[in-house]
Amino acid sequence: MLHRRAAGQGYAFVVIAITFAALLVAAALRSAPGVLILPIESRFGWDRATISFAAATGIFLYGLTGPFAAALMQSLGIRRTMIGGLVLMTGSSLGSLWMTQSWHYVLSWGVVSGIGSGVIAPVLGATIVNRWFAARRGLMMGLLTASTATGALLFLPVMAWLTRNGAWSPVALLVGLGAAALIPLVWLLMPESPAAIGATRHGEPRGTPPPATTQGGAALAIRALLEGARSPMFWLLFGTFFICGLTTNGLVGTHLIAYCGDNGIAPVAAAGLLSLMGLFDLIGTTVSGWLTDRYDPRRLLFIYYGLRGMSLIALPALDFAPAGLLLFAAFYGLDWVATVPPTLALANRHFGEARAPIIFGWLLTGHQLGAAAAAFGAGLIREQTGSYLLAFAIAGGFGLLAALMALTIARKAPIPAA
Numbered sequence: 001m002l003h004r005r006a007a008g009q010g011y012a013f014v015v016i017a018i019t020f021a022a023l024l025v026a027a028a029l030r031s032a033p034g035v036l037i038l039p040i041e042s043r044f045g046w047d048r049a050t051i052s053f054a055a056a057t058g059i060f061l062y063g064l065t066g067p068f069a070a071a072l073m074q075s076l077g078i079r080r081t082m083i084g085g086l087v088l089m090t091g092s093s094l095g096s097l098w099m100t101q102s103w104h105y106v107l108s109w110g111v112v113s114g115i116g117s118g119v120i121a122p123v124l125g126a127t128i129v130n131r132w133f134a135a136r137r138g139l140m141m142g143l144l145t146a147s148t149a150t151g152a153l154l155f156l157p158v159m160a161w162l163t164r165n166g167a168w169s170p171v172a173l174l175v176g177l178g179a180a181a182l183i184p185l186v187w188l189l190m191p192e193s194p195a196a197i198g199a200t201r202h203g204e205p206r207g208t209p210p211p212a213t214t215q216g217g218a219a220l221a222i223r224a225l226l227e228g229a230r231s232p233m234f235w236l237l238f239g240t241f242f243i244c245g246l247t248t249n250g251l252v253g254t255h256l257i258a259y260c261g262d263n264g265i266a267p268v269a270a271a272g273l274l275s276l277m278g279l280f281d282l283i284g285t286t287v288s289g290w291l292t293d294r295y296d297p298r299r300l301l302f303i304y305y306g307l308r309g310m311s312l313i314a315l316p317a318l319d320f321a322p323a324g325l326l327l328f329a330a331f332y333g334l335d336w337v338a339t340v341p342p343t344l345a346l347a348n349r350h351f352g353e354a355r356a357p358i359i360f361g362w363l364l365t366g367h368q369l370g371a372a373a374a375a376f377g378a379g380l381i382r383e384q385t386g387s388y389l390l391a392f393a394i395a396g397g398f399g400l401l402a403a404l405m406a407l408t409i410a411r412k413a414p415i416p417a418a
Contacts, residue, residue: 011191012132012202016140018190019128020147022082025178026120027151028159029089029113030062031274032171034254035159036109038267039168046102048258052379054102055254056372057110058117063245063368065118067361071221072119073127074358079190085119086179086186088112093176097169116179123361126344130353131193135203137348138341142289145340146282156278160257160271224358233350234359236409237343240301241363242370243402244339247308247395250371252277252332255378259388263320273329280333288338297342301406304342308335309399316389346409 033055040051072081092112099105125144129137155174162170191197228234253274260270291300311332318324343363347356378391 011197011199012194014189015128015132016144018185019125020144022086022120022182022186023125023144023147024151024154025175025182026089026117027147028155028178029093029117029175030058030249031151031156031253032159032175033058033109034257035156035163035267035271036168036171037258038261039163039166040105042166043168044102047383048379049383050102052254052376054106054110056376057106058114059250059368059375060372061111061114062118062121063365065115066121066123066364067221067225067358069119069121070123070127070358070361074220077192078127079186079192081119082124082186082190083183085116086183088116089120089179090176092116093172093179096172121364122340123357123364126357126360130357132201133203134201136293138289138292138345139286140289141344142286142292142341145337146285150278150282156271156275157268160268164268221358221361224355225362228351228359228362231350233410236405237346237363238366240305240402240405241343242366243305243398245367245369245371246374247312247399248336248371250374251378251391251395254375255388260320262388265320273325276329277333277336280330281336284334284336284338285340289341292341292345297345298406298409300342301339302403304335304338305399305406306403308332309396309403312392312399313396315392
């Protein structure tokens with residue numbers, strides 16, 4: 001492999017770049033259902049609740065796959081696990097081109113894409129950061145998390161433009177071919193660890209023994225859950241991350257374009273609004289990682305969730321005027337996934353470096369449970385009431401609750417015995 005010719009701590013940034021690209025494509029796949037709601041509804045005649053169920057299924061499996069993917073990365077290897085996820089993403093997107101019934105949509109864009117993108121998820125970023133960096137972890141995690149925003153920034157306007165005439169298949173082609181293009185790149189350039197190329201983690205003195213890893217696959221993931229669940233810290237982080245998912249990709253990421261459509265805003269313009277959020281989130285999440293290296297992550301979570309809750313409550317009052325939407329995009333975008341770096345920092349602090357990526361995978365399951373609840377629930381509310389107003393108000397209230405929960409997290413706790 002080409003990476004075998006490289007050595008030195010600088011190769012950690014090559015690994016970060018490849019991971020960033022993979023997360024970017026996964027973000028495009030996960031954001032595509034929000035663009036596809038209207039053209040799929042128009043083309044096949046399926047109702048909004050059915051289409052939302054497919055999105056919710058993908059979101060849920062995206063989260064549930066995370067801890068098992070983290071365990072596989074320790075037993076099977078990072079490169080093989082990543083390639084498996086990319087193959088599933090490619091197959092789900094391109095295979096949907098032949099769908100004719102609603103269950104085909106649930107299977108392709110729900111089940112298979114959820115599992116595939118769940119491998120190429122923030123848990124991958126957590127594993128890479130812990131394995132390749134001894135310093136600047138918060139900053140690197142913030143950068144990788146921001147790839148979600150960058151995926152929206154780059155792909156959403158393009159996908160919305162591709163659906164301008166009611167077509168949906170070009171979106172499937174774009175995402176599927178993007179995932180396929182990364183497979184040879186990962187195979188050639190992604191080593192398993194710094195030790196595999198004769199290096200140490202970035203910021204770590206030469207000669208330092210590599211951090212311990214554990215084996216066990218799915219059993220390891222289950223064992224980490226059982227051990228973590230004994231700690232109140234796990235449930236506080238799980239609960240706040242549930243609300244994080246409920247208030248971001250589940251609600252806004254899935255339904256904002258449709259919500260804007262209800263208020264007379266064209267899909268391309270609404271996708272541009274999401275892209276603007278992505279631009280601000282790219283800044284906000286990277287800065288959040290930098291702040292996490294320097295300040296109490298509990299207080300950062302309090303600020304992030306509080307601001308998010310207030311912005312969601314305020315959105316319906318803006319009457320979807322251009323100036324108000326731009327203000328919302330900037331204010332909300334800075335906070336889109338800024339919660340990830342401090343959440344991982346708290347997982348590292350309370351559960352140890354070896355198990356933190358797997359614990360973080362279970363926290364991500366909570367995140368995606370919340371997102372799935374919002375993706376389906378908001379669609380159901382819209383179907384029953386004719387408006388998304390109640391859904392956004394409920395999500396805003398949950399955001400304020402998460403801010404209060406963050407203040408109850410203990411500053412330090414003993415690491416449970418492995």
